[in-house]
Amino acid sequence: MNMFQALWDFKTTYLSGMGMTILLSISAILIGFILGLLLVLMRRSAIAPLRWFSATYVEVFRGTPLLVQLFIIYFGLSEYGVDLPKFTSGAIAVALNSAAYLAEIFRAGIQGVNQGQVEAARSLGMTKSMTMRYIVLPQALRNVMPAIGNEFITIIKESSIVTFIGIADLMFQTEVIRNTTYASMGPLLGCALCYFIMTFTLSKMVGLMERKFKYND
Amino acid sequence: MINITNLHKSYGQLNILKGIDLEINAGEVVVVIGPSGSGKSTLLRCLNLLETPTKGEIRFEGEIINDKKHDINTTREKMGMVFQSFNLFPHMSILNNITISPIKVKKMDKKAAETIAYELLDKVGLKDKASAFPAQLSGGQKQRIAIARALAMQPHVMLFDEPTSALDPEMVGEVLEVMKSLAADGMTMVIVTHEMGFAREVGDRIIFMDGGNIVEQGTPDTFFANPQHARTRDFLSRVL
Numbered sequence: 001m002n003m004f005q006a007l008w009d010f011k012t013t014y015l016s017g018m019g020m021t022i023l024l025s026i027s028a029i030l031i032g033f034i035l036g037l038l039l040v041l042m043r044r045s046a047i048a049p050l051r052w053f054s055a056t057y058v059e060v061f062r063g064t065p066l067l068v069q070l071f072i073i074y075f076g077l078s079e080y081g082v083d084l085p086k087f088t089s090g091a092i093a094v095a096l097n098s099a100a101y102l103a104e105i106f107r108a109g110i111q112g113v114n115q116g117q118v119e120a121a122r123s124l125g126m127t128k129s130m131t132m133r134y135i136v137l138p139q140a141l142r143n144v145m146p147a148i149g150n151e152f153i154t155i156i157k158e159s160s161i162v163t164f165i166g167i168a169d170l171m172f173q174t175e176v177i178r179n180t181t182y183a184s185m186g187p188l189l190g191c192a193l194c195y196f197i198m199t200f201t202l203s204k205m206v207g208l209m210e211r212k213f214k215y216n217d
Numbered sequence: 218m219i220n221i222t223n224l225h226k227s228y229g230q231l232n233i234l235k236g237i238d239l240e241i242n243a244g245e246v247v248v249v250i251g252p253s254g255s256g257k258s259t260l261l262r263c264l265n266l267l268e269t270p271t272k273g274e275i276r277f278e279g280e281i282i283n284d285k286k287h288d289i290n291t292t293r294e295k296m297g298m299v300f301q302s303f304n305l306f307p308h309m310s311i312l313n314n315i316t317i318s319p320i321k322v323k324k325m326d327k328k329a330a331e332t333i334a335y336e337l338l339d340k341v342g343l344k345d346k347a348s349a350f351p352a353q354l355s356g357g358q359k360q361r362i363a364i365a366r367a368l369a370m371q372p373h374v375m376l377f378d379e380p381t382s383a384l385d386p387e388m389v390g391e392v393l394e395v396m397k398s399l400a401a402d403g404m405t406m407v408i409v410t411h412e413m414g415f416a417r418e419v420g421d422r423i424i425f426m427d428g429g430n431i432v433e434q435g436t437p438d439t440f441f442a443n444p445q446h447a448r449t450r451d452f453l454s455r456v457l
Binding site for chain 2: 142
């Protein structure tokens with residue numbers, strides 16, 4: 001019996017792991033995207049404390065390891081009576097971390113929108129928030145779509161870290177297979193292939209979106 | 218309609234406007250000319266507070282608009298502005314470019330806004346471009362759409378900041394035609410331009426600026442035929 005036949009026997013194990021990884025990544029992406037937007041709006045706010053908070057948040061979450069953040073949320077908080085379920089902890093940790101990176105991507109996107117667009121919108125009587133919502137953000141998001149896609153791919157890969165708190169994601173299931181088969185290379189290559197299938201599919205989807213929303217100035 | 222008193226604008230040590238006094242009456246077409254760096258665009262941009270004056274007072278229909286308590290958005294609804302670089306919204310169709318502000322700012326319903334938009338597209342001769350995107354238009358067409366977009370807010374005055382300076386020569390005419398018909402309709406207009414022929418033909422009053430001051434003003438006939446100041450004569454001798 002060759003190595004790949006053995007892997008095929010574990011297909012349901014891999015699939016259940018992929019399911020968990022996808023579920024966790026989507027949750028983290030959704031939360032991270034919204035938080036990232038909030039952070040960048042705070043960063044551009046007229047209220048100084050909001051700007052400081054946003055800048056500090058980004059520095060702290062970019063500057064400390066995701067694993068430490070995950071452990072603080074799951075183990076650290078439980079010492080203070082905040083017992084979050086595993087999945088919630090994992091999704092929140094990945095989302096909070098990703099929000100910092102997304103906020104920086106959004107910021108670059110907003111800075112890339114021509115100031116003339118803002119002037120045109122304001123001259124038509126739009127308020128600052130209308131201008132941001134209808135004119136600046138749609139253009140900013142289109143401009144940085146490749147970078148956002150990149151971040152989503154990173155999330156799928158980095159989410160493997162939640163294995164450490166016992167969430168049954170793809171990495172976790174691979175460990176189960178390793179412990180069952182006493183083999184390493186085969187199960188790990190299978191695991192890598194599964195991650196690659198997910199990230200490659202996402203990367204192609206982002207490419208399609210980019211073409212769909214393309215326009216020239 | 219617009220009263221400007223002792224208007225100053227400076228960036229740090231650099232004084233762009235050095236005490237402008239100007240009155241613009243309803244229905245008047247005022248053309249501002251002058252060498253680059255004379256402050257004419259800055260003056261125009263102060264009128265709808267795209268630039269914040271350093272000192273002085275701007276009244277629009279009786280209200281001081283550069284007062285901190287004044288809500289500038291309500292004033293901007295009544296002041297259309299056309300830019301040198303068009304600044305159409307590239308992610309929206311031409312129709313949406315024109316209707317977004319009436320719908321979002323004036324809370325007009327979509328149908329009514331679109332009716333107005335089609336009338337304006339007809340007026341600027343681009344009715345067939347409603348579903349096109351800005352990238353598909355020529356410069357002259359973009360600028361005519363920009364004019365239609367500003368008109369959709371039914372402004373009381375239109376500000377033009379070098380509207381033909383970014384255009385290829387063969388497209389200047391079509392934009393000036395639209396502006397002429399606006400003037401003929403009685404729209405109050407303030408136009409910063411280098412088109413002297415247009416200024417002479419359409420302007421009710423020419424204003425010559427240099428070094429942050431209004432040097433001279435008058436009707437096109439007296440201004441071009443008989444300029445009073447040496448700086449005006451010098452400028453005209455170089456551009457005419």
